[in-house]
Amino acid sequence: MRDFISQFLGISALAGVLGLVFLYTTAVYGATVNVDMLNKRADGAKMVYAEDIIKVNKGDTVNWLPATKGHNVEFIGVPKGVKKIKKSKLNKKYSYTFDVPGIYLYQCTPHKAMGMIGLVIVGNDVSNKNAIAKAKVLGKSKKKLKKLLGGL
Numbered sequence: 397m398r399d400f401i402s403q404f405l406g407i408s409a410l411a412g413v414l415g416l417v418f419l420y421t422t423a424v425y426g427a428t429v430n431v432d433m434l435n436k437r438a439d440g441a442k443m444v445y446a447e448d449i450i451k452v453n454k455g456d457t458v459n460w461l462p463a464t465k466g467h468n469v470e471f472i473g474v475p476k477g478v479k480k481i482k483k484s485k486l487n488k489k490y491s492y493t494f495d496v497p498g499i500y501l502y503q504c505t506p507h508k509a510m511g512m513i514g515l516v517i518v519g520n521d522v523s524n525k526n527a528i529a530k531a532k533v534l535g536k537s538k539k540k541l542k543k544l545l546g547g548l
């Protein structure tokens with residue numbers, strides 16, 4: 397009986413530890429962030445993503461949602477080691493899971509000259525900031541990119 401109890405307690409403790417590990421890893425990795433693609437944001441900005449800068453952990457997924465029509469996601473600057481990411485279709489939800497730390501720069505293809513750009517910063521890593529600053533952005537997006545990077 398004593399053996400049974402100690403075995404039971406052992407298994408319970410193990411299950412508890414595994415449960416905590418599971419909770420911890422799902423809290424740190426594999427989180428999901430939703431970002432609306434908007435014609436107009438609450439602050440009055442037009443043709444924008446709901447967040448200009450999204451900060452996530454390695455392993456997190458960002459969903460861009462077609463809250464309003466005519467937008468997409470096209471990456472134009474990524475950290476070294478990231479394979480080219482295909483641009484998303486207009487009016488469609490788009491998901492990407494970030495496995496490589498660093499700054500990612502993306503734009504909306506139709507509104508790329510109207511300041512519809514955004515950054516994703518993975519794992520608080522801003523070491524590729526200078527490379528991102530050299531990415532080719534158009535029109536209003538030039539000033540906006542400078543401002544966003546200046547705040548990092």
Ligand SMILES: [Cu+2]
Nearest residue numbers: 467504507512
């Ligand atoms: Cu757009």
